[in-house]
Amino acid sequence: MKAEIISVGTELLLGHTVNTDAAHVARELAAFGIDLEHVQTVGDNAARLEAALREALARSSLVICTGGLGPTEDDLTKETVARVAGRPLMEDAESLARLREYFGTRPMGENQFKQALLPRGAEAFPNSVGTAPGCAVPVAEDKFVLLLPGPPSELLPMLEQSVRPFLGRRTGAVIVSAMIRTFGIGEGAAAERIRDLMQGGNPTAATYATEGEMFVRVTAKAADEAAAQALAAPLVRAVCERLGDVVYGVDVPSLEAVVVRGLAAVGLHLVTAESCTGGLLAKRITDQPGSSAVFETGLVTYANASKVRLLGVPEDMLAAHGAVSPQTAAFMAEGARLRQGGDLGLGITGIAGPDGGTPEKPVGLVYIALSAPDGVWLRVMRPQGRYLGRSWTRRRAASHALDLVRRRLAGLPLEAAYAKDAASVDDEPIPPAF
Amino acid sequence: MKAEIISVGTELLLGHTVNTDAAHVARELAAFGIDLEHVQTVGDNAARLEAALREALARSSLVICTGGLGPTEDDLTKETVARVAGRPLMEDAESLARLREYFGTRPMGENQFKQALLPRGAEAFPNSVGTAPGCAVPVAEDKFVLLLPGPPSELLPMLEQSVRPFLGRRTGAVIVSAMIRTFGIGEGAAAERIRDLMQGGNPTAATYATEGEMFVRVTAKAADEAAAQALAAPLVRAVCERLGDVVYGVDVPSLEAVVVRGLAAVGLHLVTAESCTGGLLAKRITDQPGSSAVFETGLVTYANASKVRLLGVPEDMLAAHGAVSPQTAAFMAEGARLRQGGDLGLGITGIAGPDGGTPEKPVGLVYIALSAPDGVWLRVMRPQGRYLGRSWTRRRAASHALDLVRRRLAGLPLEAAYAKDAASVDDEPIPPAF
Numbered sequence: 001m002k003a004e005i006i007s008v009g010t011e012l013l014l015g016h017t018v019n020t021d022a023a024h025v026a027r028e029l030a031a032f033g034i035d036l037e038h039v040q041t042v043g044d045n046a047a048r049l050e051a052a053l054r055e056a057l058a059r060s061s062l063v064i065c066t067g068g069l070g071p072t073e074d075d076l077t078k079e080t081v082a083r084v085a086g087r088p089l090m091e092d093a094e095s096l097a098r099l100r101e102y103f104g105t106r107p108m109g110e111n112q113f114k115q116a117l118l119p120r121g122a123e124a125f126p127n128s129v130g131t132a133p134g135c136a137v138p139v140a141e142d143k144f145v146l147l148l149p150g151p152p153s154e155l156l157p158m159l160e161q162s163v164r165p166f167l168g169r170r171t172g173a174v175i176v177s178a179m180i181r182t183f184g185i186g187e188g189a190a191a192e193r194i195r196d197l198m199q200g201g202n203p204t205a206a207t208y209a210t211e212g213e214m215f216v217r218v219t220a221k222a223a224d225e226a227a228a229q230a231l232a233a234p235l236v237r238a239v240c241e242r243l244g245d246v247v248y249g250v251d252v253p254s255l256e257a258v259v260v261r262g263l264a265a266v267g268l269h270l271v272t273a274e275s276c277t278g279g280l281l282a283k284r285i286t287d288q289p290g291s292s293a294v295f296e297t298g299l300v301t302y303a304n305a306s307k308v309r310l311l312g313v314p315e316d317m318l319a320a321h322g323a324v325s326p327q328t329a330a331f332m333a334e335g336a337r338l339r340q341g342g343d344l345g346l347g348i349t350g351i352a353g354p355d356g357g358t359p360e361k362p363v364g365l366v367y368i369a370l371s372a373p374d375g376v377w378l379r380v381m382r383p384q385g386r387y388l389g390r391s392w393t394r395r396r397a398a399s400h401a402l403d404l405v406r407r408r409l410a411g412l413p414l415e416a417a418y419a420k421d422a423a424s425v426d427d428e429p430i431p432p433a434f
Numbered sequence: 435m436k437a438e439i440i441s442v443g444t445e446l447l448l449g450h451t452v453n454t455d456a457a458h459v460a461r462e463l464a465a466f467g468i469d470l471e472h473v474q475t476v477g478d479n480a481a482r483l484e485a486a487l488r489e490a491l492a493r494s495s496l497v498i499c500t501g502g503l504g505p506t507e508d509d510l511t512k513e514t515v516a517r518v519a520g521r522p523l524m525e526d527a528e529s530l531a532r533l534r535e536y537f538g539t540r541p542m543g544e545n546q547f548k549q550a551l552l553p554r555g556a557e558a559f560p561n562s563v564g565t566a567p568g569c570a571v572p573v574a575e576d577k578f579v580l581l582l583p584g585p586p587s588e589l590l591p592m593l594e595q596s597v598r599p600f601l602g603r604r605t606g607a608v609i610v611s612a613m614i615r616t617f618g619i620g621e622g623a624a625a626e627r628i629r630d631l632m633q634g635g636n637p638t639a640a641t642y643a644t645e646g647e648m649f650v651r652v653t654a655k656a657a658d659e660a661a662a663q664a665l666a667a668p669l670v671r672a673v674c675e676r677l678g679d680v681v682y683g684v685d686v687p688s689l690e691a692v693v694v695r696g697l698a699a700v701g702l703h704l705v706t707a708e709s710c711t712g713g714l715l716a717k718r719i720t721d722q723p724g725s726s727a728v729f730e731t732g733l734v735t736y737a738n739a740s741k742v743r744l745l746g747v748p749e750d751m752l753a754a755h756g757a758v759s760p761q762t763a764a765f766m767a768e769g770a771r772l773r774q775g776g777d778l779g780l781g782i783t784g785i786a787g788p789d790g791g792t793p794e795k796p797v798g799l800v801y802i803a804l805s806a807p808d809g810v811w812l813r814v815m816r817p818q819g820r821y822l823g824r825s826w827t828r829r830r831a832a833s834h835a836l837d838l839v840r841r842r843l844a845g846l847p848l849e850a851a852y853a854k855d856a857a858s859v860d861d862e863p864i865p866p867a868f
Contacts, residue, residue: 019456279719
């Protein structure tokens with residue numbers, strides 16, 4: 001089956017909005033093995049949209065339009081498709097009921113009612129977030145135009161709830177995918193380890209690098225969900241085995257989510273003490289709803305005086321080794337745990353840059369410590385190649401801290417030799433006795 | 435002048451990459467007043483690219499291709515354009531010299547040399563970041579195809595360094611723009627205030643809403659930069675006057691940057707005490723290089739016990755009013771300032787959600803306090819419509835705290851009645867005597 005996307009919206013042609021919708025739709029089509037050969041963008045202009053539609057329908061059996069479904073006069077995708085398909089707009093009772101429910105007691109303008117009109121014979125796709133429903137409009141034997149809303153917050157649920165089942169029925173296929181998430185290995189090193197596993201056509205495995213983490217997505221297509229799951233499962237297992245304990249979860253939201261859940265499961269409390277990350281670690285932990293069960297206190301001790309006062313870091317030690325040292329990280333983690341009454345303490349100190357580096361302590365150098373009743377463990381981020389920026393350095397340092405907790409909770413060795421990072425930073429564990 | 439964009443790359447059709455290039459190019463065209471009516475995306479396929487090119491050239495006098503300029507066999511944009519333009523590829527001496535310089539002593543493969551070939555008569559656009567130069571290929575009288583690299587890191591400098599001057603020569607114009615940034619007014623209310631100022635064709639003013647803030651971009655076009663600046667300046671002033679003291683800066687990076695600079699300018703230190711924002715406020719402050727001059731300590735007091743221990747919030751007051759109350763926010767800000775030795779203290783407490791709300795204290799309710807030697811000021815974020823999520827609520831609460839400091843530093847009234855927020859949250863100041 002061949003498909004095309006037509007993105008509708010003058011805001012796209014002015015560059016006010018980036019066309020993320022096309023990528024979201026494209027990924028769905030690719031998962032079903034549907035060939036996408038053209039994407040077109042046109043403005044809120046009926047004549048040009050009609051020309052684009054006719055051109056697309058001449059080439060392809062599935063045309064997906066995003067945008068232009070709202071209540072304003074600019075929104076004319078539905079009217080144009082109705083005309084091209086020869087299917088006049090009619091009131092859809094269910095869509096009207098949903099619209100009334102959405103507005104409740106608030107007044108509904110004449111233009112809002114327009115959203116309950118669909119081309120005759122179209123299959124409605126309910127909008128679980130906004131007001132404008134989508135739909136599938138039959139145009140000819142085995143030829144359809146899908147109308148989908150432009151805002152990604154409305155498009156994404158509709159893709160999952162309505163478009164995926166629709167495509168499944170047309171292709172007789174169900175797609176499942178699993179995301180294997182790792183921390184502590186670069187994309188190049190990971191691809192090297194699973195190269196042969198990435199050659200298959202169904203199921204497929206592909207690597208994604210993002211913000212200092214590396215993911216592998218496994219996707220399988222089969223006649224029903226159970227068969228697709230059965231196809232995907234062995235590849236998921238194989239990828240996890242090859243990558244080893246850098247895998248922190250499959251289909252989990254984030255490293256911090258795994259850490260918060262892990263702490264909650266065993267009833268442990270974590271205290272953080274941050275210098276160069278300046279609150280980012282605490283922020284990532286408290287991004288998780290329910291984090292209050294495992295996190296009561298975080299300290300941002302940006303100045304040396306704060307490290308001394310709040311964490312009890314010894315002044316003479318600071319004078320001897322400096323604020324950016326494994327010793328300071330260890331004292332911060334210990335002080336956080338002991339003075340603030342936690343079960344585990346984390347300390348981070350480093351030079352996030354872009355200024356403040358010296359030949360001995362360059363920009364990008366960060367020490368991360370985990371304190372527990374039975375010892376302190378350390379890691380160092382040591383820049384080797386190009387400095388990747390303040391934001392990257394801070395995020396990666398916070399991830400290292402979370403990963404130390406993750407590994408401790410999982411009973412994994414904290415001194416493990418980590419794979420060299422593809423992103424030009426060499427993150428090493430340090431033996432406890434520095 | 436009419437223009438079209440053709441984005442080339444199979445990764446776009448698979449949804450692996452979002453087409454940000456099209457938005458970058460679209461903004462450049464819009465700034466020069468060039469009409470963009472179509473954007474097409476095709477894969478790495480010569481026949482479909484050629485068809486798209488011929489279609490675009492029939493409609494428009496400027497066609498801009500992004501992607502497919504690299505050294506691999508997939509990269510065939512240049513070859514295809516050369517064929518359509520009837521201008522065979524020839525070695526460009528300057529491009530070859532730049533390529534040799536880029537590689538230095540490293541070996542250069544045969545395929546790398548291919549990048550120094552350009553269609554005969556094309557104007558080269560040097561690539562300041564990567565290896566593949568761009569170019570402008572004349573196709574007919576006053577008809578051009580521009581070839582630009584796909585990676586945004588290469589595209590963006592080339593747009594600024596080569597494409598903008600090229601378009602300036604073709605249109606006889608130079609473009610300047612200014613971004614007016616605000617906090618405390620919604621997009622709808624802002625547009626209402628400046629509606630007449632947004633009607634002009636040159637200079638133009640347009641609103642942008644993003645992450646709870648609202649920006650106005652003013653763009654002017656003239657024969658040279660001084661004339662463009664002279665055209666833009668009165669409109670920038672007029673927009674700032676109409677919007678009033680919700681404007682926190684023109685062409686500044688962020689609210690936190692303005693606050694950190696403002697504190698540094700007068701030598702004041704800030705201490706933060708966060709509950710529901712969980713470190714986000716400290717994180718945003720320390721995102722700024724050099725923030726150590728104004729920020730020494732931040733406390734994340736997520737639990738009541740932490741608020742009592744670290745900030746001296748009275749236990750009986752917590753019992754009487756609850757952790758989410760204007761009283762607690764005020765005690766947190768006071769405790770932060772007095773106990774941690776700052777000049778100004780900020781306190782934030784609220785219910786970020788999605789859980790934890792009650793009828794009296796709903797999800798989204800947040801109190802924000804600023805403590806100074808001469809008093810305490812408070813704001814409340816009170817949800818009125820749809821809950822916009824944990825992340826939005828936290829970000830907006832941190833912005834309110836920063837805005838309180840910004841207004842104090844600027845000598846603005848802290849009790850000012852704020853415009854109702856378009857994003858369904860009513861953010862009110864509270865009189866100091868609650």
